[in-house]
Amino acid sequence: GQQVMQIPQYQHVQEGEDFTTYCNSSTTLSNIQWYKQRPGGHPVFLIQLVKSGEVKKQKRLTFQFGEAKKNSSLHITATQTTDVGTYFCAGSPWAGKSTFGDGTTLTVKP
Amino acid sequence: NAGVTQTPKFQVLKTGQSMTLQCAQDMNHNSMYWYRQDPGMGLRLIYYSASEGTTDKGEVPNGYNVSRLNKREFSLRLESAAPSQTSVYFCASSEDDRLAKNIQYFGAGTRLSVL
Numbered sequence: 746g747q748q749v750m751q752i753p754q755y756q757h758v759q760e761g762e763d764f765t766t767y768c769n770s771s772t773t774l775s776n777i778q779w780y781k782q783r784p785g786g787h788p789v790f791l792i793q794l795v796k797s798g799e800v801k802k803q804k805r806l807t808f809q810f811g812e813a814k815k816n817s818s819l820h821i822t823a824t825q826t827t828d829v830g831t832y833f834c835a836g837s838p839w840a841g842k843s844t845f846g847d848g849t850t851l852t853v854k855p
Numbered sequence: 856n857a858g859v860t861q862t863p864k865f866q867v868l869k870t871g872q873s874m875t876l877q878c879a880q881d882m883n884h885n886s887m888y889w890y891r892q893d894p895g896m897g898l899r900l901i902y903y904s905a906s907e908g909t910t911d912k913g914e915v916p917n918g919y920n921v922s923r924l925n926k927r928e929f930s931l932r933l934e935s936a937a938p939s940q941t942s943v944y945f946c947a948s949s950e951d952d953r954l955a956k957n958i959q960y961f962g963a964g965t966r967l968s969v970l
Binding site: 775776778780786787788789790793795833835837839842843845846847848850 | 895896897898900903905945947952954955957958959960961962963964
């Protein structure tokens, strides 16, 4: 079945440093979604990417979808303490339901 | 507009006890999902319901049953709880399970401990 791998599993950064998490699928995806889960909270939808090579920005967050639609990345510029949490990608194949990656947990040292 | 509501928020069970986790959504969504999340781990799909009247097994269905009571409600039942079922349970819903309409909205979760 479809597998979605996320790396790294954990990332510790100093406030102000950049952060990137990567998502790789074993199969070509129709779309990919990113979610954020704050400590003790529930996953919250951030964004959906659909087109090959698509790049979307939300303030300091930049999301990319690979040309082959098998990988994606989330980049945060100049992290802040409010960015802490676990970031999940969820990939949707052309047939079948979406699969969540295991997430990347970000901690930010002030 | 409450979104996805889960009850209870916390529960402690003894091994062998049964219980039902309740989930309701008010967004008129067709698809609903149950996940479990163990400490420091990702989300594992237990069961899902693509539409009212249908349910399907996910990645980790053993030990659980579900009921899609109506379009709004999707319950998860543990018939004989085991310590391995200690986890946080999330319910989610999406407009549909088809492409581009499968953005999921999560409830606040139920934190379950089985002693």
